[in-house]
Amino acid sequence: MPNYHVTLEAAWLVRDVKTADDAIGVAISEAGKRLNPKLDYVEVDIGTTFCPSCKEPFSSVFLAANTAIVGLVLEMKVFDAESEEHAARISKSVIGRALRDVPLDVVDVQPFDE
Secondary structure: OOEEEEEEEEEEEEEOOOOHHHHHHHHHHHHHHHHOOOOOOOEEEEOEEEOOOOOOEEEOEEEEOOEEEEEEEEEEEEOOOOOHHHHHHHHHHHHHHHOOOOOEEEEEEEEEOO
């Protein structure tokens, strides 16, 4: 059975922050606390969004009224899955249990050899 590298995107809400950098730090810290120690194999990083007009990349953070929504990228390896769809379902289930009430979306599923 093949192995897959699955990338998910999460929308993380952060309250009472003044800057985008603070929101990023809080979001990554809170996600890490909820994932560790059981899911320490899940990598957490800030997402990237592209400007619709100039096509330049920037961090996925929107800040208004001291509240931010931060786009996080969560990556994990799934071993012995039946298909790409099966690997995506496994990763959403595993990560979703730890990050209750956090919207998750599958961004990419790539097979890999161990």
